[in-house]
Amino acid sequence: xxxxxxxxxxxxxxxxxxxxxxxxxxxxxxxxxxxxxxxxxxxxxxxxxxxxxxxxxxxxxxxxxxxxxxxxxxxxxxxxxxxxxxxxxxxxxxxxxxxxxxxxxxxxxxxxxx
Amino acid sequence: xxxxxxxxxxxxxxxxxxxxxxxxxxxxxxxxxxxxxxxxxxxxxxxxxxxxxxxxxxxxxxxxxxxxxxxxxxxxxxxxxxxxxxxxxxxxxxxxxxxxxxxxxxxxxxxxxxxx
Numbered sequence: 711x712x713x714x715x716x717x718x719x720x721x722x723x724x725x726x727x728x729x730x731x732x733x734x735x736x737x738x739x740x741x742x743x744x745x746x747x748x749x750x751x752x753x754x755x756x757x758x759x760x761x762x763x764x765x766x767x768x769x770x771x772x773x774x775x776x777x778x779x780x781x782x783x784x785x786x787x788x789x790x791x792x793x794x795x796x797x798x799x800x801x802x803x804x805x806x807x808x809x810x811x812x813x814x815x816x817x818x819x820x821x822x823x824x
Numbered sequence: 825x826x827x828x829x830x831x832x833x834x835x836x837x838x839x840x841x842x843x844x845x846x847x848x849x850x851x852x853x854x855x856x857x858x859x860x861x862x863x864x865x866x867x868x869x870x871x872x873x874x875x876x877x878x879x880x881x882x883x884x885x886x887x888x889x890x891x892x893x894x895x896x897x898x899x900x901x902x903x904x905x906x907x908x909x910x911x912x913x914x915x916x917x918x919x920x921x922x923x924x925x926x927x928x929x930x931x932x933x934x935x936x937x938x939x940x
Contacts (some may be wrong), residue, residue: 741927743927743928745930751932751933752915752930752931752932752933753915753930755927755928755929758927768927769929800869802869802928812859812871812874813869813871813928815861815868815869815870816868817866817868818868
């Protein structure tokens, strides 16, 4: 069973609020990712990290920001939530480069901004 | 850039029967990995099966097998003896083996329903 955790699982929040979605993994993986997924839709990469102090924007533009101060922790922050941010956010981690091991996913955070 | 296409938004199968989910991809690379992920209603994505492009033999994991056609850039998933627990959204994914630190590119997903 994958050791990657996301909190909260569900969040309903008002417009303009600042929120942080937490993601932690205990597998020592260098690479971590944030995906955004609308219901019944494909996953879009919004942020990724290759290691501590490394963060990159993904394929889908996002107003969120991320940080990677510790290997095991990759939080995502929205400074001012808007209804357009309503979505499912999935965090994942994997080992580095050519190792073809799978990416392990958290259970996701379903965010609703009202 | 690589793209992954799943042309079947929804599929259904009777319990104990076989179903095949389609996936095609586009890439100019010769060395890569392909994956099928399953996302049950609980929403945690789990790996079903993976294929390394330089291996000609199709991957098999119990009731799950793939038909990997490298020249046609096709990577279908066959589920044999379907079970109710197989019901989920299935995603095909591509990962380059040539680019340092490459990440996964996902298809649109196929929602599989298993009828009792």
